[in-house]
Amino acid sequence: MTDVQQDLDTYLEARKEVIDGAIARFLPGEDNFPPLLFRAMRYSVFAGGKRLRPILCIAAAEAVGGVMETVLPAACALELIHTYSLIHDDLPAMDNDDYRRGMLTSHKVFGDAVAILAGDALLTEAFHLLSAKELTDRFPPENALTVIREVSEAAGCFGMVGGQVVDIMSEGKRVDLSTLHDIHTRKTGAMIRASVRTGAILAGAAAETLQSLTDYGDYVGLAFQITDDVLDVEGDREQLGKETGADQSRRKATFPALIGVEASREKTRELVAMALGAIDSLDEKADPLRWIAGFIGERKK
Amino acid sequence: MTDVQQDLDTYLEARKEVIDGAIARFLPGEDNFPPLLFRAMRYSVFAGGKRLRPILCIAAAEAVGGVMETVLPAACALELIHTYSLIHDDLPAMDNDDYRRGMLTSHKVFGDAVAILAGDALLTEAFHLLSAKELTDRFPPENALTVIREVSEAAGCFGMVGGQVVDIMSEGKRVDLSTLHDIHTRKTGAMIRASVRTGAILAGAAAETLQSLTDYGDYVGLAFQITDDVLDVEGDREQLGKETGADQSRRKATFPALIGVEASREKTRELVAMALGAIDSLDEKADPLRWIAGFIGERKK
Numbered sequence: 001m002t003d004v005q006q007d008l009d010t011y012l013e014a015r016k017e018v019i020d021g022a023i024a025r026f027l028p029g030e031d032n033f034p035p036l037l038f039r040a041m042r043y044s045v046f047a048g049g050k051r052l053r054p055i056l057c058i059a060a061a062e063a064v065g066g067v068m069e070t071v072l073p074a075a076c077a078l079e080l081i082h083t084y085s086l087i088h089d090d091l092p093a094m095d096n097d098d099y100r101r102g103m104l105t106s107h108k109v110f111g112d113a114v115a116i117l118a119g120d121a122l123l124t125e126a127f128h129l130l131s132a133k134e135l136t137d138r139f140p141p142e143n144a145l146t147v148i149r150e151v152s153e154a155a156g157c158f159g160m161v162g163g164q165v166v167d168i169m170s171e172g173k174r175v176d177l178s179t180l181h182d183i184h185t186r187k188t189g190a191m192i193r194a195s196v197r198t199g200a201i202l203a204g205a206a207a208e209t210l211q212s213l214t215d216y217g218d219y220v221g222l223a224f225q226i227t228d229d230v231l232d233v234e235g236d237r238e239q240l241g242k243e244t245g246a247d248q249s250r251r252k253a254t255f256p257a258l259i260g261v262e263a264s265r266e267k268t269r270e271l272v273a274m275a276l277g278a279i280d281s282l283d284e285k286a287d288p289l290r291w292i293a294g295f296i297g298e299r300k301k
Numbered sequence: 302m303t304d305v306q307q308d309l310d311t312y313l314e315a316r317k318e319v320i321d322g323a324i325a326r327f328l329p330g331e332d333n334f335p336p337l338l339f340r341a342m343r344y345s346v347f348a349g350g351k352r353l354r355p356i357l358c359i360a361a362a363e364a365v366g367g368v369m370e371t372v373l374p375a376a377c378a379l380e381l382i383h384t385y386s387l388i389h390d391d392l393p394a395m396d397n398d399d400y401r402r403g404m405l406t407s408h409k410v411f412g413d414a415v416a417i418l419a420g421d422a423l424l425t426e427a428f429h430l431l432s433a434k435e436l437t438d439r440f441p442p443e444n445a446l447t448v449i450r451e452v453s454e455a456a457g458c459f460g461m462v463g464g465q466v467v468d469i470m471s472e473g474k475r476v477d478l479s480t481l482h483d484i485h486t487r488k489t490g491a492m493i494r495a496s497v498r499t500g501a502i503l504a505g506a507a508a509e510t511l512q513s514l515t516d517y518g519d520y521v522g523l524a525f526q527i528t529d530d531v532l533d534v535e536g537d538r539e540q541l542g543k544e545t546g547a548d549q550s551r552r553k554a555t556f557p558a559l560i561g562v563e564a565s566r567e568k569t570r571e572l573v574a575m576a577l578g579a580i581d582s583l584d585e586k587a588d589p590l591r592w593i594a595g596f597i598g599e600r601k602k
Contacts, residue, residue, distance in 0.1 A: 028458060028459070032458070032459070032463075033463070033467070034463065034466050034467050034470060036466060036470065037458055037462070037463055037466040038458065041458065084421075088417055088418070088421060091414075091417065093394075093412075093413035093414045093417060094414050094417070111394075112394035113392075113394045113395050113469055114466060114469075116389055116392065116394060116395070116417065117389070117462050117465055117466050117469075119421075120385075120389060120420075120421075120424065120462050121457050121458040121462040121463070123421065123424060123425065124424065124453050124456050124457035124458070124462060125453070125457050125458060127428045127449060127453040128450065128453035128454055128457060130449075131446050131447075131449040131450040131453060132450065133450075136446050141442035141443050141445075141446055142442050144442075144446060145432050145437050145442055145445060145446065146432075148428060148431075148432040148449060149429065149432040149433065149434075152425050152426070152428040152429035152432060153429055155425050156422050156425035156426050156429060157329060157333070157338055157339065157342065157422040157425070157426060158329070158333070161338070161418050161421050161422040161425060162333075162334070162335065162338055162422070164418055165335050165337060165338040165415060165418050166334070166335050168414055168415075168418075169335060169337065
């Protein structure tokens, strides 16, 4: 492990801790009624996860001079949306996955009905956080509204949900590279882009900087998904906490399946380089974004 | 049919037409990709429905001097949330209903996966509409943020979703009146209250008036749910477009089951009187709210 790698790990671990603490504070506790629902919401949110989206949101805010604490509710909201999407994706009606990150999926623990509703509640709670006074009192209200507009667009029919429908419809079919690109862009890319933009918009990024950060978000988003595909083929089951080869057995289109593992790795390297290039003009406050891009290129889980 | 009844029917019909037109305009069309998702979203939204929540939102706005057109995106957002909740409630994992309003339910037409995702998309689209420039440019941004905060609270774990979990957990169990009251308040009441408040807040209601309208919303919300329970026992299958007696066969707690049909009707009459009393001090601009309260007391479907 190099020193840079170790610094990055320390950085990511520290951020994850802050974010986990904030989510624990923002999410209603299990002492609420009915406890089952609140337990299910917390179970999936705290079933692991890299907190990539909140980390990107915070790093983007800091890159333009913002302060971590002020954007935390928004950062956490992004993670709630991510978690809801995993709960619904794992349902028997969809991917029918029993495990995620080494733990039983929500519906295996709480049943389908409560899993669906816990997902619904997390999605709804995300918008409650994005409109929370704790957030909106600290920024111009127009910025908060812009973020809600962008996040809802990224998460909805033109973004994540639409991508999931295309993904389901494509199972077992021959999918070309442009369709796969479309699936990835909508299913993962849109929310990663929105995460970067959320931090930047709240912190008041100028138009040109916002565009650089958006490009960065687009490149790391696709790079992240391609490494995800590669890890599904080559990753270590222990490290990933889920079965590998799942995409293949389900006949899902992936980058490795279409262009091969080596070309997928090369594509990731290119995208990481493009992400770094996009924020070339930003000063050292953007360094965490540079580290994250590197991490995405190299990640093993 | 009395003249008053006819006037009310004309009023409700005219409002429904405006709202349906607005939803058709605001909801993305089936020419978007993948058409299946957009078709599923539209299918359920246009599978009938009284548009009670948007009508209440508009009437509350008008009661305090607001203009219908300006609150339409918010009014429609409330209907999208209502529709999403019906799609998810009808799923095999929940109530497993094949018909709603005389039409096949979403999952019977599109399958469980697309039904779940169409619900997710409608919920997300609601927040997109609540933050749409078309709405937010017309009101102080703080008012728009307050509405998003309130609607997300009413729809989420402390409101509608929480109520649905309590409802599911109570099936087949002895439920007392206070638990039933809690289920109704959260599952239906919270969003009806939020509908009234949304219109009033956007239109800038003064604190005291907002409180009167909130009380009105609480009373009509509960009255609405009790008549729903009664109609499930006594209603006409043809008029309702769904099987009656469903609650009983599912051993769901209802007001008629706990206190009898006659006492339920009496309770409804009381609540309608209290709703009217709550807005007694408002001028004739609040008359539509008065008509709607009367309609809820008398409705046959």
